[in-house]
Amino acid sequence: xxxxxxxxxxxxxxxxxxxxxxxxxAADDLVQDTLERACRKWLLWRTGSNLRAWLFTLMHNLYxxxxxxxxxxxxxxxxxxxxxxxxxAHDPDGALDMERCLLRLPAEQxxxxxxxxxxxxxxxxxxxxxxxxVGTVMSxxxxxxxxxxxxxxxxxxxxxxxxxxxxx
Numbered sequence: 015x016x017x018x019x020x021x022x023x024x025x026x027x028x029x030x031x032x033x034x035x036x037x038x039x040a041a042d043d044l045v046q047d048t049l050e051r052a053c054r055k056w057l058l059w060r061t062g063s064n065l066r067a068w069l070f071t072l073m074h075n076l077y078x079x080x081x082x083x084x085x086x087x088x089x090x091x092x093x094x095x096x097x098x099x100x101x102x103a104h105d106p107d108g109a110l111d112m113e114r115c116l117l118r119l120p121a122e123q124x125x126x127x128x129x130x131x132x133x134x135x136x137x138x139x140x141x142x143x144x145x146x147x148v149g150t151v152m153s154x155x156x157x158x159x160x161x162x163x164x165x166x167x168x169x170x171x172x173x174x175x176x177x178x179x180x181x182x
Contacts, residue, residue: 019065020049020052020053020065020069023065023066023069024045024049026066026070026133027045027048027049027069027070027073028041028042028045029132029133030070030073030128030129030132030133031044031045031048031073031077033113033116033117033124033128033132034073034077034121034124034125034128035077036113036117044073044076044077044080045073047076048069048072048073048076051072051076052068052069052072055072064139064142066135066139067135067139067142067143070129070133070135070143071142071143071145074125074143074144081121112166115162115165115166116128116162118161118165119158119161119162119165122144122154123154123155123157123158123161124158125144126140126144126151126154126155126158127154127155127158127159127162129143129144130151130155137151137152137155
C-alpha cells in the first residue's frame with residue numbers, strides 16, 4: 015500500500031483548505047476528513063493515476079457536501095466589519111489583506127484560482143478535480159483574476175478596464 019505517499023500532499027491540502035474555508039479550524043477539519051476518506055476509499059484510487067488530483071477531488075467534494083448540509087449561517091456584510099479586518103497598522107502602504115479579497119470571490123472562481131495559482135495545477139487537472147470542462151476552468155480563472163485585481167486595487171482596475179461602446 016502507498017498510504018505514505020499521501021503524506022507528501024498534506025501541506026498542499028492544508029493550503030487549499032485554509033483559503034477555501036477561510037478558517038484555520040475548519041481547514042484542519044476538512045483536511046482530516048479528506049485524509050480519512052482517502053484511507054477508506056484507497057482501493058478506488060487507480061495506481062499510476064494522479065494521486066494529488068484524486069486527493070484534491072476528494073477534498074473539493076467534501077467541502078461542497080459540507081456547505082450543502084451546513085445550517086444556514088447569518089450573512090454579515092464584510093465591508094461593515096472593516097475595522098476588525100483591516101491590514102495591520104505597521105503596513106505603510108495600507109495594502110488590503112489578500113485572504114480577505116480571496117474570500118470575497120465566488121466559491122467556484124476561488125477554487126479554480128487557488129488550484130491554478132497556489133497549487134500550480136494544470137487546467138486539465140483542475141477540470142478533473144472540480145468536474146467541469148477545461149473551458150470553464152479558463153473562463154472562471156479569467157473572471158477570478160479580474161475580480162481579484164479589482165478588489166486589491168479598485169482605482170487601477172477601473173483605469174485598465176476597457177471602455178464600453180454602444181453599438182447600433
